[in-house]
Amino acid sequence: MESSKNMVSKLLNSAGIHVNGNQPWDITVHNDHFYPGVLKHGSLALGESYMAGWWDAPRPDEMINRILSAKLEDKIRGSWQLKKDILLSRIFNFQHPEQSFKNGRKHYDLGNDLFEIMLDKRMTYTCAFWENANNLDEAQENKLDLTCRKLHLKPGMRVLDIGCGWGSFARFAAERYGAHVTGITISEEQAELAKTRCAGLPVDIRVMDYRSMNEKFDAIASLGMFEHVGYRNYHAYMQMARHCLDDNGLFLLHTIGGNKSHSMADPWLDKYIFPHANIPSVSQIGKAMEDFFVMEHWQNFSTNYDQTLMAWYHNVNDNWDELADDYDEVFRRMWNYYLMSCAGSFRARFSQLWQVVLSPNGVRGGYKIAAD
Structure with a gap:
């Protein structure tokens, strides 16, 4: 000892x-x-x-x-156990359709009450964009608006939102840009609340695996979902996105990224927070997309995730009295460690946050982000 x-x-x-x-x-x-x-x-x-x-x-x-x-x-x-887990992740597909539902529900079905307290008013569970923002609500709207402008959204466009969460992007794109959005999630709890939040708007929320999608869209957004795909499925994911995207459309991939290629996530995060997730590297994304897309724009605003995670941490702990009856102290320490360790990872530039804009054939004359 x-x-x-x-x-x-x-x-x-x-x-x-x-x-x-x-x-x-x-x-x-x-x-x-x-x-x-x-x-x-x-x-x-x-x-x-x-x-x-x-x-x-x-x-x-x-x-x-x-x-x-x-x-x-x-x-x-x-440890040997970690080496064994890495070996197994390279042999078996832990994100096949049936398993993906189990993986997602372990985290996203923890309870809408937890996420309603932790997140912004739109319940956006992805990195915010803090430039010219005074609070989390403004920072998340900045991110959603930036996403819409990167996709060149216009009224009447059909948009696919892969991993729609509680419908924050779908609702924003429908309200502010007049888009008709189809959002898909593997969480029934998310879908139920998303339908309520998007009521009266041209938004269709479905519980389904992305591999089952077989429709055409003018634009596709994937915000914070690619981390759950698994490196063995990156190629199939890009193939699906290309199949569902109009030849003149744009695909925005918003994902946490890593500086090195791996086949599984940090072992603590894998066990307690995001089972069988994997953080993609530049080379893994590039290899997966090269048969399907032209890369138009790649932005890294990872330090914004540090600020976002700390805002979530303060929201949870400042309002813990509202959660204490349903979540014990071990859960609180687990959740705090998740939020703070991830914040530290982004602060150290160990983790990144990328928004990548892709087109099927290259934008004629060059790609530009639409004006604010």
Whole structure:
């Protein structure tokens, strides 16, 4: 135990993190089993030990920022279980249609009450765009409007919203741009609330897997859904989008991105938050789209996700009294760790947020974002 304590303390010190220090990112350890667990199981044990209350820090987001910036994960040998999970993810398709419904429902059916408190008034569960915004509501409307302008939306256009969530983009595109939107989700709870929120608008919400879609659209948006597709399905996803997109249409892919190619997500996030998800790399996206699309525009506004996640964190904790009867303290620590660790990941530039605009044949004369 003592040797593992010394080793972990030394690793943390190299990232400017001190056990029982007085900086917001310093760690206080309440249970010494934390040390051998982290050495053996890395990020999975770090998250699980936080859920169990074995350690605390005033700012876990800043702690994760420093851990990732110092590349400490490269200095801790991965466990055999993690190596086995990576091997299995390369052999089996954990995002086949039946499994994808189970994967999505584990997260998105946790309870609309949680997400209504956490998110903006439109319930937009993707990165906001904070330029010239004073609050989360404005930042999310900025993002939705930017998305519509990138797609060159006009009244009467038929738009497919893949992974429509609670209908925030569908409602915005219908209200502000007069689009006719078909939104698809694998969550029945999302679909039910989305239908209510989009009532009276030209919006059709369906519970279905994207692979079942076989209609033509003038534009396609995919906001925060590609992370659940799985790298074995990237090619099929792009093929579906091309099949459903008019020859003169535009496809906007909004996704978290990684600096390196992987076949599975962080093991803690995989186990507790987004089962069998995967964060795509530039090369994985490029390889998947090369038979179907021309890349017109690629924007990275990943630091906006840091700010978005911290806004969600404050919304949850400032209003926890409204959730406490339905979610216990272990869940609260789990959820806080999810939001703060992801914020730290974007702050460290370990994770990215991309909006990619694609066209089937290239926009004649060149692509431009429509004026505000």
